[in-house]
Amino acid sequence: MSTLTMARSLNEGLRKALEDDPKVMIMGEDVGKLGGVFRITDGLQKDFGESRVVDTPLAESGIVGTAIGLALRGYRPVCEIQFDGFVFPAFNQIVGQLAKMRYRSRGAVGLPVVIRIPFGGGIGAVEHHSESPEALFAHTAGLRVVACSNGPDAYTMIQQAVRSDDPVIFLEPKRRYWEKAEVDTAASLDQALPLDVARTVAAGTDVTVLAYGPMVKVALDAATAAGQDGRSVEVIDLRSLSPVDMAAIAASVRRTGRCVIVHEAPVYSGLGAEIAARITEECFYSLEAPVLRVGGFSTPYPPSRVEDHYLPDLDRVLDAVDRVFGY
Amino acid sequence: MSTLTMARSLNEGLRKALEDDPKVMIMGEDVGKLGGVFRITDGLQKDFGESRVVDTPLAESGIVGTAIGLALRGYRPVCEIQFDGFVFPAFNQIVGQLAKMRYRSRGAVGLPVVIRIPFGGGIGAVEHHSESPEALFAHTAGLRVVACSNGPDAYTMIQQAVRSDDPVIFLEPKRRYWEKAEVDTAASLDQALPLDVARTVAAGTDVTVLAYGPMVKVALDAATAAGQDGRSVEVIDLRSLSPVDMAAIAASVRRTGRCVIVHEAPVYSGLGAEIAARITEECFYSLEAPVLRVGGFSTPYPPSRVEDHYLPDLDRVLDAVDRVFGY
Amino acid sequence: MSVEPMASAPAAAAGLPLAAGAPEELVQLLTPEGERLHNPDYPLDLSAEEIQGLYRDLVLVRRIDTEAIALQRQGELGLWASLLGQEAAQVGSGRALSPQDMAFPSYREHGVAWCRGLDPIKLLELFRGVSHGGWDPAEHNFHLYTIVIGSQTLHATGYAMGIQRDGAVADGSAGEIGEAVIAYFGDGATSQGDVNEAFIWSADNNAPVVFFCQNNQWAISEPTERQSRIPLYQRSRGFGFPGVRVDGNDVLACLAVTRSALKAAREGQGPTLIEAFTYRMGAHTTTDDPTRYRMAAELEAWKLRDPIERVKAYLLRSGAADAAFIEQIDEEAVKLGAWLREACRAMPDPSPLSAFEHVYAGSNPILDAERDTYAAYLDSFADAPGPEPDPTPQGEAKPVQAEVAQAFARGGEEL
């Protein structure tokens, strides 16, 4: 057990992956000497060399496109996209090629490529540095989409993602990079919770709050606050966004009868919509109220001086919890 | 009144737009001499010249990126993307620039750019030629997303899209291009239904079926068939996908108490999810059953010899209508 | 890479429009008349058998193409992208490849597929709508067809970076051969950002990749001039690696030039851009109508430099082969055609549930549930009366194909 930031946990997880499999590579902008703008790859080029930890030319389509070629040659590239808003030049390679190759080849070739994306807002950044594109990838068959919310998960999930034979969009809540937690870097992956299984992070009986990535902490705070008002809130960290762990979600909502979903991305056509629709289909008779969604507005991500209004916070989650009891 | 195919209706609508405003331009691959692979721009370059109807180099990002520059100079470009699966190289320019410029400039500049995309399957095509990416654009604030389902709408909607001061993603159901209808090319746009308003194409009392683009015809056929079993099905052609006309939708569902949504795109995180979630929020006490969704599977678009299984058809819609009465 | 101007360069000869300002630098080893030229930079010494082999390839791949077009007309295929006129570019470059080399095709490389040993039926599967390709790239070191223009050039470059990491670039030690990659794309593709990024990555890594651009003068209806105002082979100058233009209708020149570029790549000298100057004799695909955008005269001029005729002329004149050989190849072509027709018609449709396979390596409960639900739904038709969805008799053209054919008569091209 050691106390690590999430950034360091990811760094250790990547280091482990590089140690465990000589085919694992890291590629991206500034991932070498600099260690990435968030230092997630700090020291890895020094220890594993320039041919395994690669500073690439500045073009995201090139990063993902060449990663696909390397995967076809037997490598397992982990691509770093510097910020969420910069994944779009690579969108064509991701949805048109990375996601479809196994299907196109009738299973003859798989592409074990991981695309790491620091995502979400709350760090006072300029435009394009605070977005949450998960729904776009979740709608794309052939991709696995996951988001970690804490250091210990970050450490294991990044390793599981690298071992996955499917392409994985790995979303990292950048505003949590510097939060510390106890991480057991000795624990073996085999004991770890599977990558596509959700985790109940707070047990409750009155309402289920679903969150992932940066919003899990907000949901937990809300649960604590609601608890003081005598409301028992169950919080589930989804972890996997495609596929979502409907078994865990439905089981909880059937018990509580109420559900609130929280994410930073705009509500409109966001991932919360899919989960809400599914819950309604699967738990119709158990629902005391419609599933409510708390998320970003139908606007581009706003200037950072107003981002606290755009981002769901403790109060907005509590407000939704109140409303879901209003039915 | 004249009998035109949808392809021809679009062609006439574009011709009208070019006549009405000298700033209107058409750009894309093969839109000139060839008239586009679907002949939507047939004859336009001959009549309006090479500087207004432009054959571009073969790169979608370049097409949309230069269209943005032309719009900044006061032009109103209509870009043709040859097939749905080829819009992704332009995705970065569309979601990162086209959608955000007005917000970035605090309203100082708008980008009246139309992106025409022949979308959907059912024509026995090879990979990348049958996709339905509407949910990706609907999740992007700053864009308007519309889909026409018939010739008369195609004729007016494309003109309304060109006149819109917001960027419009204009989805054309390619498999309906050759269906004929009576089109009044004399009617003035001012009488036309606004671009963001849905149309009830079949009145009914028992269940509401929501569809758009290529699925409207399928929904209407289902309504007819269900009618013979004594079920009164209301069919609404959404037309606008972002924003959706919730007023019309909610009014209908409150009356019928049941709703089925149909689209070709994969159900998972598709547009149907948003509409289902919204209906449940707004009409919770009116719903006799969960909103059911009929759509594509969580797979890439399959080889054409099995596409009839992937695409919602009369039977699958009827099946959903039956199920929605099973609650 | 210096290439000496050839007085008899066909592009010059027939005074065809080259890309604006194109010099007449064009590597040619066999004139349209079948006269053998020599080029110090590209020595080529082939036995009669080897040239006969190339001739056979050219004739057979053209037959596959002709047959496929016919099958599409009959509704057996949904679409076909013809290689007519580009046989030499594809056979010459395809035969330059060693078994260990890897090829990344676009969607028109049927001739390269043939050289790599891929069963032509696999290609028909794709264009029939039975699969999206479905072959194993590793089996013949021939990657899947890529339809999104330019995407494969980055895959090829990444694969070449893998070769470097595997230490499979020859270090000059005796006997070492090394591995290389070849990426195929068209003149239109050169405008895609991805292709230019592939140039940047390959130069940055000095990767063992050969960029083989078949400039067939057209990107559907757009002439090459729309993509570049200088000859395409000069594009690589902006990225710091050599480019060469070769007569794409000259199988010997394509073989020699590609061989030398592959050798350079295998030996660590990095990327080369080859522009094979050729012509798309047919429509873009079976759904295209070229009469809308190009002159018949252009076609006529290019007919004079047919890639097969010149080899035949050379073989016969030089005595490297006789009429009997030509006849024998023709018979072989007829047999191949008959076999293809039959195999295509006999091809079973994929099972409905196959659409759910090979999306993920691992399991996806949501997808699995969709499959099970759909399977149950299909079964419900088995017992209950009512329309079984899409009851397509095996090997019979689906109504949809007819609809499309008709649709395409009115326009509606693919690829």
Next chain:
Amino acid sequence: MSVEPMASAPAAAAGLPLAAGAPEELVQLLTPEGERLHNPDYPLDLSAEEIQGLYRDLVLVRRIDTEAIALQRQGELGLWASLLGQEAAQVGSGRALSPQDMAFPSYREHGVAWCRGLDPIKLLELFRGVSHGGWDPAEHNFHLYTIVIGSQTLHATGYAMGIQRDGAVADGSAGEIGEAVIAYFGDGATSQGDVNEAFIWSADNNAPVVFFCQNNQWAISEPTERQSRIPLYQRSRGFGFPGVRVDGNDVLACLAVTRSALKAAREGQGPTLIEAFTYRMGAHTTTDDPTRYRMAAELEAWKLRDPIERVKAYLLRSGAADAAFIEQIDEEAVKLGAWLREACRAMPDPSPLSAFEHVYAGSNPILDAERDTYAAYLDSFADAPGPEPDPTPQGEAKPVQAEVAQAFARGGEEL
């Protein structure tokens, strides 16, 4: 565009690493020592006042930069991208623009913004997080900053195509001047597909656009060598238009070379690529730590060719200005700095509901409902007790800024 080699080209002088294989072709009109050179291709005849004006620009934009860095340290700005070292490239090119020309900046062109007459406060607004830019590009013919690398080069090209359609390219008729566009981007940006597509479009249209690449030797931590193995100005050779490398620390050379490229563009001669060979003296942004990836010695070598010192030396030595002038400019700079500080601190935060404005020109009922609901939600805090969300006193640094500052101390760069 031929440029004669200069013995005193600084890149050569200090024997700095140029991009591999870089020739020493570098247009220079003023040496680091302040000695005036002449170049037949780029005649430049400026009055003392004009050179004084350039000096003033250089000093003032550096002051804006210094001030902004300080404001970021104090938490008044969330971030700042420093132009330190690039003043000459920006002022020289910026002053080459005529009022009717249009500039498309990246995110570091504060010096160009100054030359175009944009209120520096607008830049602080962006980096403070008050807006994403929010100025009207038409007001000063200076487009919004573009953060996504390379995107603006296509906008610039499209705008130039609009100029052509407006018949605003000079046809040589007396008095006609014509309009041109300049697109700014960095060395790293040259690897983006979009930039290469912009080259293709501009060549294809012979569009009146000048591509001004500030090669400041670094893309965050990556040296220019990572993007190209040949000098960047040679990239345009692959696309068929001229490229030229200019001493980016020489304001006179940047002025002359950009003027001539703009003139060519305005007169219908099409695009030019200018590589301004300069150096990013500071960190990539205030959140970057260059000591992790570059040598102090490199910095020292570049200090010797400071863009301002050489102009000062020339002015004084040539008598075009005296010490009093220098002093007066310094005082002006001090005043400008003080004003900026004050104006920045006084800047009000945007109102919460402003986040909902200017998403669409027309109405969007769904967005409107979100705004109304949120407004009501905010009001609910007004009467009820409980935490009013984000009660940021106007102009005071938000806690988040502190969090970020601290975060960035641990790494976490933007842009």
